[in-house]
Amino acid sequence: xxxxxxxxxxxxxxxxxxxxxxxxxxxxxxxxxxxxxxxxxxxxxxxxxxxxxxxxxxxxxxxxxxxxxxxxxxxxxxxxxxxxxxxxxxxxxxxxxxxxxxxxxxxxxxxxxxxxxxxxxxxxxxxxxxxxxxxxxxxxxxxxxxxxxxxxxxxxxxxxxxxxxxxxxxxxxxxxxxxxxxxxxxxxxxxxxxxxxxxxxxxxxxxxxxxxxxxxxxxxxxxxxxxxxxxxxxxxxxxxxxxxxxxxxxxxxxxxxxxxxxxxxxxxxxxxxxxxxxxxxxxxxxxxxxxxxxxxxxxxxxxxxxxxxxxxxxxxxxxxxxxxxxxxxxxxxxxxxxxxxxxxxxxxxxxxxxxxxxxxxxxxxxxxxxxxxxxxxxxxxxxxxxxxxxxxxxxxxxxxxxxxxxxxxxxxxxxxxxxxxxxxxxxxxxxxxxxxxxxxxxxxxxxxxxxxxxxxxxxxxxxxxxxxxxxxxxxxxxxxxxxxxxxxxxxxxxxxx
Amino acid sequence: xxxxxxxxxxxxxxxxxxxxxxxxxxxxxxxxxxxxxxxxxxxxxxxxxxxxxxxxxxxxxxxxxxxxxxxxxxxxxxxxxxxxxxxxxxxxxxxxxxxxxxxxxxxxxxxxxxxxxxxxxxxxxxxxxxxxxxxxxxxxxxxxxxxxxxxxxxxxxxxxxxxxxxxxxxxxxxxxxxxxxxxxxxxxxxxxxxxxxxxxxxxxxxxxxxxxxxxxxxxxxxxxxxxxxxxxxxxxxxxx
Numbered sequence: 258x259x260x261x262x263x264x265x266x267x268x269x270x271x272x273x274x275x276x277x278x279x280x281x282x283x284x285x286x287x288x289x290x291x292x293x294x295x296x297x298x299x300x301x302x303x304x305x306x307x308x309x310x311x312x313x314x315x316x317x318x319x320x321x322x323x324x325x326x327x328x329x330x331x332x333x334x335x336x337x338x339x340x341x342x343x344x345x346x347x348x349x350x351x352x353x354x355x356x357x358x359x360x361x362x363x364x365x366x367x368x369x370x371x372x373x374x375x376x377x378x379x380x381x382x383x384x385x386x387x388x389x390x391x392x393x394x395x396x397x398x399x400x401x402x403x404x405x406x407x408x409x410x411x412x413x414x415x416x417x418x419x420x421x422x423x424x425x426x427x428x429x430x431x432x433x434x435x436x437x438x439x440x441x442x443x444x445x446x447x448x449x450x451x452x453x454x455x456x457x458x459x460x461x462x463x464x465x466x467x468x469x470x471x472x473x474x475x476x477x478x479x480x481x482x483x484x485x486x487x488x489x490x491x492x493x494x495x496x497x498x499x500x501x502x503x504x505x506x507x508x509x510x511x512x513x514x515x516x517x518x519x520x521x522x523x524x525x526x527x528x529x530x531x532x533x534x535x536x537x538x539x540x541x542x543x544x545x546x547x548x549x550x551x552x553x554x555x556x557x558x559x560x561x562x563x564x565x566x567x568x569x570x571x572x573x574x575x576x577x578x579x580x581x582x583x584x585x586x587x588x589x590x591x592x593x594x595x596x597x598x599x600x601x602x603x604x605x606x607x608x609x610x611x612x613x614x615x616x617x618x619x620x621x622x623x624x625x626x627x628x629x630x631x632x633x634x635x636x637x638x639x640x641x642x643x644x645x646x647x648x649x650x651x652x653x654x655x656x657x658x659x660x661x662x663x664x665x666x667x668x669x670x671x672x673x674x675x676x677x678x679x680x681x682x683x684x685x686x687x688x689x690x691x692x693x694x695x696x697x698x699x700x701x702x703x704x705x706x707x708x709x710x711x712x713x714x715x716x717x718x719x720x721x722x723x724x725x726x727x728x729x730x731x732x733x734x735x736x737x738x739x740x741x742x743x744x745x746x747x748x749x750x751x752x753x754x
Numbered sequence: 755x756x757x758x759x760x761x762x763x764x765x766x767x768x769x770x771x772x773x774x775x776x777x778x779x780x781x782x783x784x785x786x787x788x789x790x791x792x793x794x795x796x797x798x799x800x801x802x803x804x805x806x807x808x809x810x811x812x813x814x815x816x817x818x819x820x821x822x823x824x825x826x827x828x829x830x831x832x833x834x835x836x837x838x839x840x841x842x843x844x845x846x847x848x849x850x851x852x853x854x855x856x857x858x859x860x861x862x863x864x865x866x867x868x869x870x871x872x873x874x875x876x877x878x879x880x881x882x883x884x885x886x887x888x889x890x891x892x893x894x895x896x897x898x899x900x901x902x903x904x905x906x907x908x909x910x911x912x913x914x915x916x917x918x919x920x921x922x923x924x925x926x927x928x929x930x931x932x933x934x935x936x937x938x939x940x941x942x943x944x945x946x947x948x949x950x951x952x953x954x955x956x957x958x959x960x961x962x963x964x965x966x967x968x969x970x971x972x973x974x975x976x977x978x979x980x981x982x983x984x985x986x987x988x989x990x991x992x993x994x
Contacts, residue, residue, distance in 0.1 A: 314880070317905075317912040329914035330880075331822020390822075393918075397819040397872040427757060439760060446764050454776055459872065465784040466870035472776055473872075519764055523771035532832030533875055534864040539775060546771075603837045607828050607879040678879065679837050685882055686910035 277363065278637075284365035285356050286638045288372035290721055292352035293631060295380050297714050299344025300624075304710055306337035308703035311663075315696040327391040335402040336390045338615070342400060342480065343411065344383045346619055349627040350488040351376070351418050354441045356634050357495050358422045361438050362429035366421060375417035382411035398459055398473030400480055405456070412452060419445035436511045440491030443519065447483035451476050471527060471535060478526030478543075481618055482550065482595075487518065489588070489626040490557055493581050496633055497561050500578045501571060506563035514556030521549045529611070531602040540602075547599035554592045561585060574733050576649045580629030583657060587621035587664075594668055603675065609692065610671025617664030620706070625656065628713070635717065636732075641725030643732035644716065650734060652713040659705025662698050670695025786868055795972045803971050807869045807963065814960025815870060817953050821916065828876030829885045829964065831862045859886060859966070863974065866966055881913055887964040897958040898950050899934045906940060919954035922946055 270278070310333040312319045320328050359366055366372070386403025389395065395402040403411075422445055426438055455476035459469040498505050505511055524546030531540040565571075565578075572582045594614045598605045605611065632649065636642050643649060670692050677688050719725060726732065788804060791797035818824065862885060867873035876883075882890075891897050899906060902920055904913035920934070922942045929936065932955075933947040942948050950958075970976030 313914070314912060317914065321915065323917055326914075326916070326918040329822065329916075330912070331825040331914060334825050335822060393822075394820050395822055397824060397874070399877055423757075434755065439755060442757075442760060443764055446761070447768065450768065450772070454772065458776065458780065461871035463780075463784065465780065465786070466873040467786075467864055467867045468780050468783040469871070470867075470873035470875050471779065471783075475776060516763065516767070519767040523768045524775065527775060530875065532836030533830050534862045534866065534873075536779075539779070542775070603835070606832070606836065607876070609878070611878065674879075675837065686908060689910050689912055 278360065281359045281363065281365050282356075282637050284367070284369060285359045287369040288366065288376060289352045289356050289634065289638060291373050291376050292348040292355075293635075293717070294721065295376065296345045296348030296352065297710070297717060299340050299348065299383065300710055301707070301714060303337050303341035303345055304703060304707040306333055306340060308700065308707055310334045310337050311696060311700040311703050315693040315700065327393065329393075332391050332393060332395065335395055335399075336387055338619075339390065339400065339402055340383070340387055341619055342485075343386070343403070344380075346485055346623055346627075347415075348376070348379070349624070349631075350444070350485065351379075353492055353627060353630045353634065354422060354444075354488060355418075356638075357437055357492065358425050358441055361433060361435050361495070362425040363433050364425040364428055366425070368421065372418055372421065375414040378410050379414035379418070382407045382414060385410070398455075398470070399477040401455060401459060401473050401476065408452075408456060412449070412456075415452075416449065419449075435494075436505065436515065437491040437495045439515050440487040440494065443515070444484050444487040444491075447479065447487075447522070451479040451483060467534060471530065471539075474529045475526035478529070479523070481615070482518075482525055483522045485619060485623045486588075489584065489623045490514075490518075492626050492630050493557075493561060493585065493588075496577055496581050496629060497564055499633070500575050500581075501565045501568040503564055503568070506560050506566075510556050510560045514553045514560060517556065518550070518553040521546045521552070525550065525599075528599040528602070529606070531606060544599035544602075548596045551592055551596055554589055558585065558589055574735050576643070576646075576653075576732070576734055577629045577633040579653060579734065580625050580632065583653070584622050584626035584629065587617055587625065587661075591618040591622050591664075594664075603679065604672055605675055608671035608674040608678075609667040609695065610669075610675070613664045613667025613669075613671060616660075616667065621660045621664055625660070628652070628656075631717070635720050636725070639720055639723050639725065640727075641720060641723055642728050642730070644719060644725055646732055646734050648712055648716045649732070652709050652716070655705045655709030655712070659702040659707075659709060661702075663702035663706075666695040666698040666702075783864065786864060788868065789865065789971050789974055791971050792973060796978050797969070797971055797976070799969055799971075803968055803974070804865050804868055805968055808959070810956050810959040811963045812869070812871075812960075814956040814958070814963075815874065817957045818874065818960060819872065821957075824874050824876045826876075826878060826880035826913070827882070827884045827887075828879050829862075829874045829883065829887070830876070831859050831883070831885050831966070833861050860970060862966065863970055865970075865974065881911075884961070884964050885966050888962045889965060889967075894958055894962060895932075895934065897961055898932070898954060899940075901950075901954060901957065902934050902948065903940050906935075906938075916954070916957075919951050919957070920948050921951060922948050 309320065309328060310330060313328075313330045313333065317330075355366065355372070358364075382403070386407030389404045389407060390402050394404065396404040401408075422441055426442060455472055457463075458472040459476075461469075463469060494505065494511070525543050527535065527540045527543035528547055529540075531544065533540070572579050591614060594610075594617060598610060598614055632643065673695075674688065674692055677691055788802040788806070790802050791799045793800070866885075867875075884890075891900060898920075901916045903915055903917075904911040905915075923946065925945055925947045929947050930949045933949050935941050935948055940948075972978060
């Protein structure tokens with residue numbers, strides 16, 4: 258019985274289990290739907306801002322009228338990236354994290370309204386921060402551009418949101434333990450620490466601007482590798498065994514993957530400042546740690562691959578697994594790129610390669626995994642199934658054809674950019690021309706993902722309004738001809754609410 | 755895993771990098787203070803390193819950050835093992851731009867950021883490095899015109915114009931000495947003039963002061979000035 262809360266269970270859920278899960282889902286429904294809806298609105302906003310920012314890189318005259326000075330690239334770029342990270346990614350992580358924790362700890366959420374109130378403050382903070390950037394008042398430091406007033410509000414909201422996850426874990430019944438919980442709790446532990454450190458040490462009163470810059474670089478990397486990555490890894494640990502109907506392949510491998518992330522993650526971040534005015538050992542240690550972060554990737558990747566072994570054809574059937582699988586590919590790819598950036602600073606520092614890498618991690622990895630989770634969670638919250646496999650396919654392929662080139666072309670373009678900057682005879686004009694190809698490719702990519710997410714948002718709203726399909730069977734991407742035993746798992750899962 | 759063992763494990767693994775990478779360096783970085791040049795040790799310069807910043811420059815840096823300049827412009831000269839920065843300013847980002855007198859650039863030192871509330875190391879080089887940005891234009895007026903219309907000088911520039919830092923107004927009496935583009939493609943029209951705001955002037959004060967040409971004192975590892983030999987033909991070795 259105690260094993261049933263774990264997605265590793267192979268047994269069919271009993272009617273009592275189903276009733277319990279339905280009760281848990283009812284308790285989390287309001288805040289989860291709130292965070293997902295507002296997160297998706299920010300995602301659309303981020304895609305729009307990102308598209309305009311990308312166009313301005315190859316056509317600087319675009320939308321350059323006097324009254325549009327708030328669309329200057331120096332404001333647009335941080336606005337787009339901050340909206341993507343704090344508006345969309347954090348709220349998706351809140352929603353999916355809360356839902357998984359309630360399920361895994363078998364504790365209903367006792368205070369959904371508090372969470373929705375906190376969620377409003379989070380959104381208010383993001384709005385204020387974004388307007389602050391666009392108004393020409395951004396703060397210094399990557400991912401700290403929102404400025405302090407927005408920060409205070411967002412941090413209070415964050416604390417109010419994650420505290421419930423900790424409480425659920427503390428009050429869980431004996432035996433309700435699973436890998437996903439470690440990742441969610443660790444992310445809720447790391448982010449406040451990173452954030453408080455950043456707010457203290459980047460304050461103008463500390464008296465060392467260099468230390469402020471160093472801390473902000475450490476913070477920005479930490480947000481990616483110690484908040485977004487663990488949330489997505491935890492989500493994949495939850496979803497993959499659920500869909501393929503098998504327990505996680507290896508517990509020791511899961512432990513190794515988790516603790517190696519904890520061990521090396523905190524050391525990364527200063528590799529961005531290599532060659533800068535710091536003692537040489539500091540960026541060097543960060544570079545080494547960034548390369549060592551391939552160890553958790555190896556552990557987690559192998560574990561997920563072995564869990565799904567023999568069931569990989571389900572990627573063609575299950576929307577959730579397909580998105581999680583695509584995310585897993587970019588999980589590995591983005592970590593390999595991060596290691597390359599750390600190892601070859603002369604070929605990447607201060608170039609578009611960093612933008613490509615950040616996009617790959619936040620969008621192609623993290624967001625794709627979260628889309629997979631939403632395809633899994635939403636029918637269970639609303640009691641109706643996704644309307645159209647066609648819309649899911651469009652969402653998937655437009656994201657693949659749009660998201661991958663943004664990352665890949667900016668990374669490759671960045672290598673050329675650095676190479677050209679190191680060559681004596683290249684003028685800066687030639688440099689701009691050289692990169693415009695990569696930037697045009699990125700613009701096409703942004704158009705694709707804007708389209709993909711618009712389709713997804715419509716689909717999402719229909720299901721959230723309970724206008725979906727009333728069915729016992731989950732919406733799958735290919736017909737029943739492909740189904741084998743494992744798919745029974747998916748269909749019963751779909752009907753349980 | 756219990757909450758206690760999880761928390762203890764996370765605390766142990768995270769406290770180490772936090773203490774060593776963030777907390778401990780704070781002491782030494784915050785205690786940096788201007789260093790006096792020492793003639794006995796061989797310094798030829800007098801006074802202190804680095805030169806002090808004015809309040810206008812500090813305000814200018816706030817505007818530099820607030821407008822997002824640091825998104826595209828870095829201010830760091832890296833050693834040769836990372837990139838070709840050592841002679842980057844000397845070549846002035848290639849031959850396409852004006853031939854300025856070659857300048858030997860020295861690698862950035864922690865002292866170069868003294869007095870800044872946030873070191874403007876910057877995030878990417880969509881535009882040229884500005885560690886020595888003060889040398890890029892000869893006059894204040896050229897800087898102002900560059901802010902108003904970056905494409906006026908270099909058509910390929912992707913730098914966003916900062917026209918909102920300027921005001922177009924009717925000329926009353928004498929035209930302003932500060933007015934930009936009184937003729938040419940960007941001229942505002944008969945009887946009008948474009949004048950910079952206080953923000954624009956502060957920003958230009960800041961940009962003009964970006965000159966890291968003060969030699970590093972020998973006590974900080976600076977090189978002894980070469981004895982009178984003509985340095986012009988020497989290979990562009992990076993300053994250590």
